[in-house]
Amino acid sequence: SSGINAEWPLRPGVLSEEGQSVLLHKGYKKVVAQVGGYHGDVAKVEGFAVEKYDYKRSIKDDIEAADLVISHAGAGTSLEVLRANKPLISVINTDLMNNHQSELANQLSLDGHVIAATPQTLIRQIKEFEPDQLRPFKPADPTIFRDFMTTVVIS
Numbered sequence: 073s074s075g076i077n078a079e080w081p082l083r084p085g086v087l088s089e090e091g092q093s094v095l096l097h098k099g100y101k102k103v104v105a106q107v108g109g110y111h112g113d114v115a116k117v118e119g120f121a122v123e124k125y126d127y128k129r130s131i132k133d134d135i136e137a138a139d140l141v142i143s144h145a146g147a148g149t150s151l152e153v154l155r156a157n158k159p160l161i162s163v164i165n166t167d168l169m170n171n172h173q174s175e176l177a178n179q180l181s182l183d184g185h186v187i188a189a190t191p192q193t194l195i196r197q198i199k200e201f202e203p204d205q206l207r208p209f210k211p212a213d214p215t216i217f218r219d220f221m222t223t224v225v226i227s
Contacts, residue, residue: 085194089115145173154209162186185209
């Protein structure tokens with residue numbers, strides 16, 4: 073299954089007939105989608121299931137169960153998915169002020185941890201996506217900063 077946080081422009085891409093067909097062709101049979109208050113149409117593609125919900129306190133269980141996560145490029149969600157060691161297509165909301173999501177998504181993409189996309193490139197990125205092209209994300213080592221500060225204070 074794949075999980076998506078389908079806020080804003082993610083909905084039409086992944087919940088559309090084309091999006092579901094592409095996911096099905098890639099071997100995914102189900103999408104679990106957080107859709108916020110969206111109650112519009114969702115395409116029905118034979119052999120593909122869509123489970124949607126408005127909001128949950130935590131999407132941790134959905135992330136853990138997913139084979140692929142497609143989400144907005146927010147820092148919190150991105151790090152949660154990467155810490156769970158799940159492949160992530162990180163979709164940049166270009167409508168946000170200062171476009172801060174692009175900095176994070178593009179850097180994580182350059183480092184090989186995620187695939188960065190925009191709503192306009194999402195379907196193409198799903199088509200081209202191969203999970204083994206991503207490098208595992210290694211959390212920061214907090215002792216580096218502690219050791220540095222100890223050296224500075226003691227010096």
